[in-house]
Amino acid sequence: MGRLDGKVCVITGAVGGIGSATCELFAREGATVAGADVTENAPGDLSMQVDVTHEGRVIEMYEHVLQTYGRIDVLFNNAGIDPLRARSVLETEVGDWDRIMDVNVRSAFVMSQAAIPLMREGGGGTIVNTASIAGLKPAADEAAYSVSKAAMVSLTGTLALDFAADGIRANCVCPGFMEMVMTDRRRDLTEEQQAARAESAAARVPLGRQGTYEEVAKAVLFLAGPDASYITGAALVVDGGLLLR
Numbered sequence: 001m002g003r004l005d006g007k008v009c010v011i012t013g014a015v016g017g018i019g020s021a022t023c024e025l026f027a028r029e030g031a032t033v034a035g036a037d038v039t040e041n042a043p044g045d046l047s048m049q050v051d052v053t054h055e056g057r058v059i060e061m062y063e064h065v066l067q068t069y070g071r072i073d074v075l076f077n078n079a080g081i082d083p084l085r086a087r088s089v090l091e092t093e094v095g096d097w098d099r100i101m102d103v104n105v106r107s108a109f110v111m112s113q114a115a116i117p118l119m120r121e122g123g124g125g126t127i128v129n130t131a132s133i134a135g136l137k138p139a140a141d142e143a144a145y146s147v148s149k150a151a152m153v154s155l156t157g158t159l160a161l162d163f164a165a166d167g168i169r170a171n172c173v174c175p176g177f178m179e180m181v182m183t184d185r186r187r188d189l190t191e192e193q194q195a196a197r198a199e200s201a202a203a204r205v206p207l208g209r210q211g212t213y214e215e216v217a218k219a220v221l222f223l224a225g226p227d228a229s230y231i232t233g234a235a236l237v238v239d240g241g242l243l244l245r
Ligand SMILES: NC(=O)c1ccc[n+]([C@@H]2O[C@H](COP(=O)([O-])OP(=O)(O)OC[C@H]3O[C@@H](n4cnc5c(N)ncnc54)[C@H](O)[C@@H]3O)[C@@H](O)[C@H]2O)c1
Pocket: 012, 013, 014, 015, 016, 017, 018, 019, 036, 037, 038, 039, 050, 051, 052, 053, 078, 079, 080, 081, 082, 103, 130, 131, 132, 133, 174, 175, 176, 177, 178, 179, 180, 181, 182, 183, 184
């Protein structure tokens, strides 16, 4: 028996590292996966090209999932951006600040707002949000990103509180250094810079290396599935001990 047998799961940022690893793992655990990403060819039984900051497109996406599968059990709010140019408060354009908040937080609000009534109808569900260790301890030169991820931790708590009675649990994962920098940063960093980052990560992380996408996906599976039945409102740190430094 898979841990997600019979569950319909919507995963945003499905083309990216953590998203695609989670799509794969959820499918192996028996889930029906609806993958959504602003980039085309999201993995999953249902592949949806959606900009999650557009509430109209989000509503259409849910209608499509409902028409196809008739229910939604799990929502993984994972889409995110972290543009290199948005550094300290002084070095962040207002437009970048707004976009980071839109993609990283407002999208999770919009996605959850649309999913919760459907989960209620189905007798409950689970929401997992991707925050970051930057949401628990601000990262230097990533002001907007850190604030967006702190908001994600807080959003997780309010969802957990407000919908526990409906049988809906909400938790978040807080990854540390992942095996690759995010897509938008990758475009701005040379391969040498990325290699230097990996080396410095390995030196700083108590477990001595960066995390793999699959290691985060396993934490998401735990929180989304039945093994976490008494866990709601939690921020699960998946960082090899980095936050302790
Ligand atoms: N990579 C890291 O080091 C790291 C560390 C901590 C937290 N995170 C978080 O993990 C999550 C996944 O990141 P990742 O490492 O897989 O990076 P990634 O760049 O590989 O994946 C992010 C995905 O989100 C998608 N996306 C961006 N804007 C979107 C939009 N408007 N609508 C729909 N999809 C959109 C991108 O196309 C991409 O596929 C993000 O929320 C990120 O902030 C990443």
